[in-house]
Amino acid sequence: MAIFSVYVVNKAGGLIYQLDSYAPRAEAEKTFSYPLDLLLKLHDERVLVAFGQRDGIRVGHAVLAINGVDVNGKYTADGKEVLEYLGNPANYPVSIRFGRPRLTSNEKLMLASMFHSLFAIGSQLSPEQGSSGIEMLETDTFKLHCFQTLTGIKFVVLADPRQAGIDSLLRKIYEIYSDFALKNPFYSLEMPIRVSTGSPLYLKWRKSLRPHPLSSFVPPGPGLGVSCLTRI
Amino acid sequence: MGYGIGTRLVEDFLARSCVGRCHSYSEITDIIAQVAFKMYLGITPSVTCNNSSRNEFSLILDKNPLVEFVEELPAGRSSLCYCNLLCGIIRGALEMVHLAADVTFLQDRLKGDSVTEIGITFLKKPEEKKYRRKK
Numbered sequence: 001m002a003i004f005s006v007y008v009v010n011k012a013g014g015l016i017y018q019l020d021s022y023a024p025r026a027e028a029e030k031t032f033s034y035p036l037d038l039l040l041k042l043h044d045e046r047v048l049v050a051f052g053q054r055d056g057i058r059v060g061h062a063v064l065a066i067n068g069v070d071v072n073g074k075y076t077a078d079g080k081e082v083l084e085y086l087g088n089p090a091n092y093p094v095s096i097r098f099g100r101p102r103l104t105s106n107e108k109l110m111l112a113s114m115f116h117s118l119f120a121i122g123s124q125l126s127p128e129q130g131s132s133g134i135e136m137l138e139t140d141t142f143k144l145h146c147f148q149t150l151t152g153i154k155f156v157v158l159a160d161p162r163q164a165g166i167d168s169l170l171r172k173i174y175e176i177y178s179d180f181a182l183k184n185p186f187y188s189l190e191m192p193i194r195v196s197t198g199s200p201l202y203l204k205w206r207k208s209l210r211p212h213p214l215s216s217f218v219p220p221g222p223g224l225g226v227s228c229l230t231r232i
Numbered sequence: 233m234g235y236g237i238g239t240r241l242v243e244d245f246l247a248r249s250c251v252g253r254c255h256s257y258s259e260i261t262d263i264i265a266q267v268a269f270k271m272y273l274g275i276t277p278s279v280t281c282n283n284s285s286r287n288e289f290s291l292i293l294d295k296n297p298l299v300e301f302v303e304e305l306p307a308g309r310s311s312l313c314y315c316n317l318l319c320g321i322i323r324g325a326l327e328m329v330h331l332a333a334d335v336t337f338l339q340d341r342l343k344g345d346s347v348t349e350i351g352i353t354f355l356k357k358p359e360e361k362k363y364r365r366k367k
Contacts, residue, residue: 130253150246150253151328174247182240189239 004142004158006173007108010190011152013116015109017193020102027064027099028056034092040083045073046101047082062101067094115156119146145170153177234320235327242325245271257354260331261289264322264352273297282351290338293348302342315340319350332356 008017032038038052040063047063064070066085069077076085085091103111122134137144138161147155147170155170155177181187249267254260258281265277269291277291298315319335326333332355339345 149243151243153243171247174243178240178244178247182243 002160002163003169004160006158007112007115007154007156008173008177008193009112009116009154009156012190013113014190014192015112016191018105018108018112026056026058026061027097028061029065029095029097030055030057031093031095034089036086040086042074042083047071047074048101049098057098060100061098063096064099064101065097068097112156115146116154119148119154147171147174149174234317235324236320237317238321238324238326239328241272241321242328245325257287257289260326261291261352264325265291268325277350283353288351288353291350291352293350296341296348299342315348322350322352 004020004022006017006019006021007015010016038054038057039050040047041050042048049057049059049061051059053059063082066076066082071077071082074082076082086094086096119133123131133148134146136146141161142158143161143163143166145157145159145166147167149155153174155173157166157170157173159166177193181193182189187193245268249271251263251267254263258279261279265279270276275293275295275297277293280290280292282288282290296315298318316337319337322335323333326335334353334355336351337349338351339347339349341348
């Protein structure tokens with residue numbers, strides 16, 4: 001998937017819309033017998049691999065599911081603690097799925113605000129006056145493109161480094177935002193945008209995220225995570 | 233009412249027209265007159281500058297689509313500013329790009345004047361914010 005995520009940040013730095021459309025690429029499911037040769041530790045409400053990298057399971061990966069059932073943070077679906085469950089030889093052999101942990105909604109909110117602050121710092125650091133702020137951030141696995149409108153709203157798109165045409169995508173998203181959010185009489189400015197997955201404008205948005213018609217199917221995910229946090 | 237419309241309209245306008253940042257009040261007024269009015273109402277008012285300190289401008293509309301079907305103001309409402317909506321829109325839009333302005337009707341054809349004239353007075357310089365990102 002060429003476009004990984006879209007974030008819309010308001011003037012004050014709060015995240016008002018977020019959409020993820022990537023499938024975690026690094027996931028591994030293996031069956032283990034007692035004793036587990038991976039070292040697991042609890043970190044930030046998740047069970048992470050601390051040591052013992054092998055076979056696609058890397059340090060930093062989180063336990064996503066046990067025996068096919070998704071875990072809930074550090075607890076299994078039944079409510080037992082994961083580490084306790086895996087420490088008990090009676091539960092083996094057990095099949096565990098590891099993968100890169102997904103960001104929670106609160107983490108996304110925090111990261112968006114941090115980006116807003118970094119953007120401001122970037123503008124100030126500029127040797128020339130009237131800087132446009134951070135427009136692109138490049139890493140080896142993704143490129144972050146940011147477009148700030150003259151009114152202070154930022155549209156941030158995380159995409160594949162080789163993906164072209166993101167600038168026009170950002171303009172298009174701005175147009176769709178002005179069409180949908182602003183022309184909706186029940187939408188208050190600067191508030192999280194609530195989108196119903198069936199609405200025609202949402203579908204138009206998703207279509208504009210797929211520059212290649214043959215790209216893999218993107219499920220209409222719950223990218224309304226932010227709107228679920230605050231009820232308008 | 234116009235203010236509410238203006239705060240949202242400005243984003244739509246910026247999204248569809250590709251105007252960059254303006255660097256002076258006269259440039260702003262020109263863009264409002266030539267691009268924005270054209271886009272939304274289909275008319276192009278002419279711009280005059282009233283004040284020598286370049287803070288006050290007027291837009292002169294020779295044709296106002298909002299009053300196309302209005303012959304005269306209803307009796308008992310002779311002081312009604314029929315198109316005050318337009319003033320609110322301009323004021324709201326400018327405020328969203330951090331420019332305080334006072335927008336009023338100077339002349340109104342419905343009240344017997346010869347032309348319709350909207351006056352825009354920019355109140356103060358755009359604040360020198362920590363990061364100047366817009367004008």
